[in-house]
Amino acid sequence: MRVSVRIVHPYAPGFRPAAALFFITRAILAIMLTLNATSMETKAEDVTVPTAEQFTMTASKNGHRYRIFLAKPVLPPPPGGYPVIYVLDGNATFQTAAQALRLQTRPPKGFGPAALVGIGYETDEPFDVDARFRDYTTPANANHLPTRKSGEPWPEIGGADAFLEFIRNDLFPEIDRRIAANPERRTLFGHSLGGFFVLNTFLHDSDAFATYVAGSPSIWWNRNELLGVARNFVGSDPDLTGKRLLIGIGGDELDDMLDGSRAMSSILEPLFKQGLDLRYVEFDGEEHVSVLPAMLSRTVTFSLKPGHEELP
Known part of the structure; x- marks a missing residue:
């Protein structure tokens, strides 16, 4: 002017x-x-996710603090309550998963309403690297771990059991208090070390969730110990009626990552007989990080689509 x-x-x-x-x-x-x-x-103005909120929780057992993200459905709950999808690394994954859920539950042709919970940390970064190693891994012999690219010593590790205890004893009741959740329709998603945690939870405490989605799981942890755990689990003849497991990975990931995921899927394949709906997917052209949005979208589809139907 x-x-x-x-x-x-x-x-x-x-x-x-x-x-x-x-x-x-x-x-x-x-x-x-x-x-x-x-x-x-x-x-x-800041961009926000519609119907979403965040709050902080402290684990009752060890005092570890977590930033929790919650996207509430707009529509009334179905009989039995809302399905709830829990995603690890919530700082990095929640918003992408929330938009995928929002789009895939649009009436009249979308899935029914569902809630989303992101489990994150008190940081503005996408990932809290040290906290991930602490919470998502099992105890390991330091001699069985590769040298870190940074050359630094490994941070605290081996807290997977305590982290699952936080989810079961602290987080589930808090989410159930805030929304009408269906305890029979909980899904757990994790990527990389988070994918390792998902598989470890499935193999040791399969009743914690109904549906498990392991993206690019770090099977290599502690010299592929999880493959041995999987073989023992299959041999125990578990009842997995109604349980679902999806293992997904980018088709352009490192060979050892692909080999580990393929081996895990092959070992678990006999569990079809025990009622497990098992899927394995390689996303062509995607690598370890770029596959994450595709995995989150597929998590919504796999969680909410009726069992044993074909996925896109």
């Missing part, structure tokens, strides 16, 4: 000070109002 102000010499004929002051003041006010309006029009 261009504003022109004509200055009249105070000794020029016809100069009237009062009138000049009035016009100058009016011009200044016009400029200020225009600038203020422009500022109001361009003011940025």
Whole structure:
């Protein structure tokens, strides 16, 4: 905007000070109002996920603190309550999963309403690396772990049991208090070390969730110990009626990651006879990080689609 102000010499004929002051003041006010309006029009606001909230919880057993993200459904709960999808690394995964859930539950053709819970940490970063190693891993001999790329020593590890205890004893009751949740329709998603935690939970405490989704799981942890655990689990002839497990990985991931996921899927395949709905998916053209959005979208589909139906 261009504003022109004509200055009249105070000794020029016809100069009237009062009138000049009035016009100058009016011009200044016009400029200020225009600038203020422009500022109001361009003011940025934070982008939020509709119907979502966050709060902090402290684990009753060890005092570890977690940032919890919750997306509540808009529609009333179905009989038995809402299905609830729990995603690990909530700081990084919650918003993507929330939008996938929002799109896939749109009426009239979408799935019925469901809730989403992200389990994260008190950080503004996508991941809390040290906390992930602490919570998602089992105890391991340091000699059985590879050298870290940074050359630094491994952080605290081996807290998977305590973390699952937090989920079972602290988080489940809090979510059930906030929404009408269906305890028979809980899903757990995790990626990388989180995928290891998902599989470890399935193999040691399969009743904790109805559906498990392990994305790019770190089977390599502690010299592939989880493969041996899986063989023993299959040999125990468990009753897995109604249980579902999806293992997914990017088709362009490292060979050892692909080998581990393929081996796990092969070992668990006989569990079909025990009622397990087992799926294995490789996402063509995706690597370890880029596969994450696709895995989150597939998690929603796999969690809410009736059992044993074909997935896209």
